[in-house]
Amino acid sequence: MEDSTDILSIRNVYKVFGDDPDTAMKMLDKGASKDEIFEKTGQTVGVFDASFTVKKGEIFVIMGLSGSGKSTMVRLLNRLIEPTSGTIELKGKNITALGDEDLLDVRRKEMSMVFQSFALMPHMSVIENSAFGLEISGVEKKERDKRALEALEQVGLGEHAASYPHQLSGGMQQRVGLARALTNDPTILLMDEAFSALDPLIRYEMQGELIRLQKEQERTIVFISHDLDEAIRIGDRIAIMEGGRVIQIGTPKEIMSNPENEYVETFFKGVDVSKFLMAQDIASQNIGLVIDRQTSVVPATFTNQTFAYLLDDKKKLQGILPLSEHDRSANISALLSKQIMQYKSVYDDAMVKSIVNIVAEAPYPVPVVKKDGTFCGVISKDLLLQTLSHG
Secondary structure (H helix, E strand, O other), X not given: OOOOOEEEEEEEEEEEEOOOHHHHHHHHHOOOOHHHHHHHHOOEEEEEEEEEEEEOOOEEEEEOOOOOOHHHHHHHHOOOOOOOEEEEEEOOEEHHHOOHHXXXXXXXXXXXXXXXXXXXXXXXXXXXXHOHHHHHOOOOHHHHHHHHHHHHHHOOOHHHOOOOHHHOOHHHHHHHHHHHHHOOOOOXXXXXXXXXXXXXXXHHHHHHHHHHHHHHHOOOEEEEEOOHHHHHHHOOEEEEEEOOEEEEEEOHHHHHHOOOOHHHHHHHOOOOHHHOOEHHHHOEOOHXXXXXXXXXXXXXXXXOOOEEEEEOOOOEEEEEXXXXXXXXXXXXXXXXXXXXXXXXXXXXXXXXXXXXXXXHHOOOOEEEEOOOOEEEEEEOHHHHHHHHOOO
16 A cells, blocks of 8 residues: 555656557567667667655655666656656556646646756746746736745745846746746646756755755655765655666665665765764664663673663663773662763764764764754764765
8 A cells, every 4th residue: 555645656667769669568578678679679768667656745856877767757757758658646646547638737737847948938027937837827917926926935036026037147047947837836846957057056055945945845846866966965765767777766875875786886986975964874772872760770781881871761861871890780879970971962963074073082972862852872983984984
């Protein structure tokens, strides 16, 4: 049974480019490779047996090298390209079975797309460009201007509604493109390499804007990218494609920790993990480190520990106890006089990059806590080095 939060469901989707897709599909069924099919038939397999779901309110990034099928995949989602076989469902509605009129209605109301090219009309003002889709749909001017202005406000361009594209920077023009997509208040936003043409600083700014919109409005976004840093920064989950296949899907941490194959591992090799991993992602939660304040004696299991972490009955950190060989199975009350009161801790959502010095300088594994003081685990020097040396 599918998760009730699934907005988009893709099942066994294939796309064959050419005038004889049936022959190619029969060859695929018999195990022929993409290269073999092209060599014998001239047909190109763009997407091969893709299946995945996109959840409500997440940024789902599809990425891969040039020719991997990622841009073909996003165009299949709203049938700008027709799938050869398989099904695509939006909120339980089979898009692949819709006629032209119903499909057009879905594109206008349920799915909006933002391309790498800004594609703004130079003779139209910013608000007119933003309202263009509504105008085509026959929405009255007063209503479409109201909705377009709301969308422009969302992307920080409300004051530029009367300006024209040539008066805006590249980043601002892409914001207009984003506002145009948001004007319909779509169920899902499709973005195909939307920030690739922007300068690095503006691109970073737009990524931040997208993250903000997703958090504030729970926008569901499918984002196509070839940039790993971008995918890691904005993606709740990432789908890696190679040769038309979806190789692996997961959070950046899941894929980094357990790459499906050498291709995926190579893709992530050399990535600065400290930029996207948080303290909670790497904290050790070994229960052998913890002493409940209600306990009267240090557990005998503390055979190799040099520090213990004292918790109250709500699992909130109370202090750190240094342990010597003589302290195994000792009375807790006798150790409290040695308790480290002025200890350093880090919050669970702190980026690893920001805690390197704290962990390196602390004489004990640094505790990780939630904002309310709840203990999440510890980060030792060895654990930090192991994390940073990944790749």
